[in-house]
Amino acid sequence: MEDHDSFRRQELVFAALNLLLIGALLALQAISRFVRGRPTASVIVVLAGGFLVQAVYLIWLRTRKARISEVTRRFLTYWSLGFNSMLALVLTSLTIRGDTAYYALMLLPILEASFRLSLGVTIAVIALADLISFMGAYGLKFGEYIEAGAMSVIYTVMGVLVWMLVNNLRAREASFVRNLQELDRTRQQLLSEEKLAAIGRLSRAIAHEIRNPVAMISSSLATATRPGQDETEREEMFSIAAKEAERLERLTTDFLVYACPRPVQPSRVNLADTLNYVATVARAHAANEGVTIDVAVDSNLEGEFDATQMYQALLNLVLNAIDACNRGDLVRLDAQKNGSGKIRIDVVDPAGPIPAEIVARIFEPLFTTKQGGNGLGLAIARNIARAHGSDILLRINESRRVCFSMEIPAHSGSQSLR
Known part of the structure; x- marks a missing residue:
């Protein structure tokens, strides 16, 4: 039709x-x-x-x-x-x-x-x-009949030939449509299978992450309640159980943030305030690791983004950078406008290069090489960046220089400061 x-x-x-x-x-x-x-x-x-x-x-x-x-x-x-x-x-x-x-x-x-x-x-x-x-x-004259006959032959050949060509094209088009539909069904099936496989991998990783603190809590409580335990050892077991419970709570909270992200509510925000606040919060952890944080941003630079979510994403990037550094290293947090009218934010550290096998999985949920980490920090940060119409990229990965970058919309000048 x-x-x-x-x-x-x-x-x-x-x-x-x-x-x-x-x-x-x-x-x-x-x-x-x-x-x-x-x-x-x-x-x-x-x-x-x-x-x-x-x-x-x-x-x-x-x-x-x-x-x-x-x-x-x-x-x-x-x-x-x-x-x-x-x-x-x-x-x-x-x-x-x-x-x-x-x-x-x-x-x-x-x-x-x-x-x-x-x-x-x-x-x-x-x-x-x-x-x-x-x-x-x-x-x-008789010759006119010959001309009429020739014209009849032309009509017949033209009509039948055009009909055959048109219907051949329609048959091919129908075949192409069927092939495209079959390809689409196959693609949907592959996507469904890939999603199921991803859910399976994620479920196994979550089960593994949850099992360890649950086992520690269970064994600590069992030891603490065993008859004949002195008070010091019992307090130590209760302390271990409390710490593991806190780690379990942090894991489930991070997973919920990753699985059910909050809708973005962008507003006009001073980027210098956001980056300095992230640096201030991270400096206590940086001091414990012997790492310095430096912020380079124009004090008047403003963007359109969800300040709470952006703070969470940047803090995850900065904390990851700190954990990758050695004592005496410097982590830089930079922001500047690029040529496309957006603001590029860079988190730079000297702990490079990251091995290729790790780069391939670096944003994978629950994948981590960090002791005590849950592998959700970069995944959450990437979700937040994508919700802002951007992404997080490993822009530089070379010796003594690793740079994670993301872009956010610059302030257009049409809204009032909130």
């Missing part, structure tokens, strides 16, 4: 060509009447009437905006066939036993039938065109 737009384009082309054909015949016959006194005035009137009807039809097609239904399409197709056929019959009848070329009006009905209708209908239209050709030769 042809869709509305395709039918409308085809019908506009057919109608415009038909108008051009009728107009050319009208002009030629008007000149012939002026020069030779033939054909009769009735022929000119019929041609002029046909030209007017076709012009009105073309205007209606061009101005119609409503969708053309399947029933209307079929009606318009048969109307076009009938209009040209009737016009050719009438004009041939008026000029019988004389010079006539009105069989040319059957060219477009044959083509239209070949494009849209069955082979049987196409052959019927060809037969009508052949009849009109022989009508035009009636009562004339």
